Amino acid sequence: MPLILKPGSRMVVATHNPGKARELAEILENRFDLVTAGQLGLPEPEETETTFEGNALLKARAAAQASGLVALADDSGLSVSALGGAPGIFSARWAGETKDFSLAMTRIEKEVAATGVADRSAWFTCALAVAWPDGPAIVVEGRLTGVLTFPPRGDRGFGYDPIFIPDGEIETFGEMEPTRKDAMSHRALAFAQLRAAIL
Amino acid sequence: MPLILKPGSRMVVATHNPGKARELAEILENRFDLVTAGQLGLPEPEETETTFEGNALLKARAAAQASGLVALADDSGLSVSALGGAPGIFSARWAGETKDFSLAMTRIEKEVAATGVADRSAWFTCALAVAWPDGPAIVVEGRLTGVLTFPPRGDRGFGYDPIFIPDGEIETFGEMEPTRKDAMSHRALAFAQLRAAIL
Numbered sequence: 001m002p003l004i005l006k007p008g009s010r011m012v013v014a015t016h017n018p019g020k021a022r023e024l025a026e027i028l029e030n031r032f033d034l035v036t037a038g039q040l041g042l043p044e045p046e047e048t049e050t051t052f053e054g055n056a057l058l059k060a061r062a063a064a065q066a067s068g069l070v071a072l073a074d075d076s077g078l079s080v081s082a083l084g085g086a087p088g089i090f091s092a093r094w095a096g097e098t099k100d101f102s103l104a105m106t107r108i109e110k111e112v113a114a115t116g117v118a119d120r121s122a123w124f125t126c127a128l129a130v131a132w133p134d135g136p137a138i139v140v141e142g143r144l145t146g147v148l149t150f151p152p153r154g155d156r157g158f159g160y161d162p163i164f165i166p167d168g169e170i171e172t173f174g175e176m177e178p179t180r181k182d183a184m185s186h187r188a189l190a191f192a193q194l195r196a197a198i199l
Numbered sequence: 200m201p202l203i204l205k206p207g208s209r210m211v212v213a214t215h216n217p218g219k220a221r222e223l224a225e226i227l228e229n230r231f232d233l234v235t236a237g238q239l240g241l242p243e244p245e246e247t248e249t250t251f252e253g254n255a256l257l258k259a260r261a262a263a264q265a266s267g268l269v270a271l272a273d274d275s276g277l278s279v280s281a282l283g284g285a286p287g288i289f290s291a292r293w294a295g296e297t298k299d300f301s302l303a304m305t306r307i308e309k310e311v312a313a314t315g316v317a318d319r320s321a322w323f324t325c326a327l328a329v330a331w332p333d334g335p336a337i338v339v340e341g342r343l344t345g346v347l348t349f350p351p352r353g354d355r356g357f358g359y360d361p362i363f364i365p366d367g368e369i370e371t372f373g374e375m376e377p378t379r380k381d382a383m384s385h386r387a388l389a390f391a392q393l394r395a396a397i398l
Binding site for chain 2 (some may be wrong): 005048049050051053054057061113135136137138139140193194196197198
């Protein structure tokens with residue numbers, strides 16, 4: 001009996017980030033009966049792992065266990081070459097408790113400038129985990145490379161989108177049409193793997 | 200295209216522990232063309248995660264990436280109720296660089312005695328991860344509860360087996376026939392889930 005998610009299944013999306021929840025719903029194309037961890041009042045577990053996949057798995061497991069439902073979790077972030085991969089898994093934490101990403105983008109600009117390194121390449125990573133209550137979990141990871149631009153451009157997307165231009169593109173993810181972003185993003189790449197495996 | 204492992208596929212077993220490699224081969228019943236990470240000369244990654252599943256995933260990912268093969272990894276350990284779940288993910292590390300489990304079992308005996316707690320319950324956890332190179336990974340976890348006994352009994356199995364009596368049994372895993380242990384162990388429970396999902 002291979003792992004399959006039946007269309008229409010009820011699934012909890014283990015995120016408290018409205019931007020991520022919206023993107024996940026768009027990518028899933030209303031294929032499932034989605035409810036968010038926030039709507040169910042589930043606690044947000046501490047992200048104690050050292051990898052995107054580990055943290056996605058930890059969040060999916062916690063939501064599946066607390067809700068008794070199949071749970072989908074996302075852990076994603078921006079890695080900057082000049083900063084040796086930072087902020088990476090700490091991407092959300094760089095935005096602080098108020099989740100102020102303009103602050104976090106300014107910090108990246110300053111820290112990159114301070115290195116004296118000319119390289120502006122960076123990559124987004126998205127790890128997705130789907131966990132069955134008391135059952136298996138599946139984990140996938142998508143990566144998208146690009147270059148950073150300062151100051152931030154555009155008010156679409158969320159997080160670090162306004163400073164990231166995917167390779168081969170001219171717009172930042174903050175400027176790009178959402179449907180275009182959803183077709184090429186690190187999250188879309190991860191979903192393509194998930195779809196191939198279990199949908 | 201659901202995730203399926205075809206019989207006879209070549210698979211790298213990401214363990215440098217001969218006891219685990221033997222048990223995994225027994226449980227897999229020669230269903231795959233197994234090679235160990237040790238035989239391929241792959242490096243042993245540092246186990247930086249905070250959960251069994253996270254560490255199993257990390258090891259499977261590292262072996263799949265280094266070898267280009269589907270990789271299977273195990274992370275397992277003993278959790279002692281009186282010690283608040285310790286040694287848990289640190290089970291192997293308590294045995295030190297020389298992997299001396301008689302030392303580790305003595306440490307458990309002393310630390311449990313020092314708590315003054317009468318509870319001798321404990322549980323074994325086994326997390327298994329299968330990772331496809333540049334593809335998805337699947338993670339499962341099996342748990343088996345039991346009681347501790349001191350001094351250690353039996354020279355079968357490995358690790359903490361000589362001090363662990365599964366609930367409902369009278370022999371320790373160190374005394375038990377290997378086929379009997381393989382039918383009930385935390386590792387067998389994890390494999391049953393893996394088998395149901397992808398084999």
